[in-house]
Amino acid sequence: MASFVSTDCFLHALKPQLGFLNHNGQDSSCGSINVLRLRKAPKSPLLFSSRALDVKPYVQSKGRSSFSQTAAVKHLTGSVTRTQGLRFAVVVARFNEIITRPLLEGALGTFKNYSVQDEDIDVVWVPGCFEIGAVATRLGKSGKYHAIICIGAVIRGDTTHYDAVANSAASGVLSAGLNSGVPCIFGVLTCENMDQAINRAGGKSGNKGAEAALTAIEMASLFEHHLQ
Numbered sequence: 001m002a003s004f005v006s007t008d009c010f011l012h013a014l015k016p017q018l019g020f021l022n023h024n025g026q027d028s029s030c031g032s033i034n035v036l037r038l039r040k041a042p043k044s045p046l047l048f049s050s051r052a053l054d055v056k057p058y059v060q061s062k063g064r065s066s067f068s069q070t071a072a073v074k075h076l077t078g079s080v081t082r083t084q085g086l087r088f089a090v091v092v093a094r095f096n097e098i099i100t101r102p103l104l105e106g107a108l109g110t111f112k113n114y115s116v117q118d119e120d121i122d123v124v125w126v127p128g129c130f131e132i133g134a135v136a137t138r139l140g141k142s143g144k145y146h147a148i149i150c151i152g153a154v155i156r157g158d159t160t161h162y163d164a165v166a167n168s169a170a171s172g173v174l175s176a177g178l179n180s181g182v183p184c185i186f187g188v189l190t191c192e193n194m195d196q197a198i199n200r201a202g203g204k205s206g207n208k209g210a211e212a213a214l215t216a217i218e219m220a221s222l223f224e225h226h227l228q
């Protein structure tokens with residue numbers, strides 16, 4: 001799980017050395033400054049350079065009243081730990097179920113690990129990947145979900161059918177997200193053979209369903225907490 005640390009406490013320590021200006025030219029060092037969050041805790045507060053904080057210190061040179069200033073840059077990121085109240089749908093294709101079921105289980109396992117409640121998850125089965133886009137669009141437009149995960153497995157056969165289904169699945173999921181305004185996550189495997197699919201459905205290449213669920217949580221949080 002990603003760890004987050006607030007820069008608040010370190011800013012107090014740095015205040016005497018560095019002057020921070022907000023876009024109005026006022027000192028914003030610890031009061032109104034945007035609190036930036038870092039993925040990993042630094043080993044020492046000294047590792048916080050003004051660059052890491054995206055806030056440039058102003059320089060006041062002797063005998064001159066001019067100084068340069070740069071407005072703070074705001075970084076918006078979805079949080080994978082703020083999952084309370086977020087609702088998700090999973091659209092899963094029955095075709096190649098031997099692959100799609102473990103992908104689904106991976107997704108549900110991630111939801112559990114990140115404290116998404118069972119009652120906030122609906123799973124909708126469709127015949128194949130070609131059908132995913134239409135259903136994801138309907139679910140997105142329902143207004144009931146913060147993000148939708150689309151799960152399927154397209155495995156190459158002898159004909160060009162693979163390309164049609166794989167491309168349709170990708171554009172269907174993309175369109176669903178764009179047309180509904182709800183993040184629709186592409187958890188569809190597109191594989192040359194069954195071995196590749198097995199490796200990505202809980203085998204040696206991980207579980208792409210689990211990864212898709214984490215993406216869904218981050219996107220749901222980004223939309224809900226920052227992009228209203």
Ligand SMILES: Nc1c(NC[C@H](O)[C@H](O)[C@H](O)CO)[nH]c(=O)[nH]c1=O
Pocket residue numbers: 093095096127128129130131152153154155156161165
């Ligand atoms: N070949 C695969 C399919 N084919 C079925 C289509 O998705 C679709 O259900 C059918 O053409 C009716 O519209 N589906 C997969 O999910 N994966 C495949 O490898």
Ligand SMILES: CC(=O)[C@@H](O)COP(=O)(O)O
Pocket residue numbers: 154155156157158159160161162163165
């Ligand atoms: C998606 C596919 O390519 C597959 O199921 C169809 O196989 P084929 O191309 O041999 O008909």
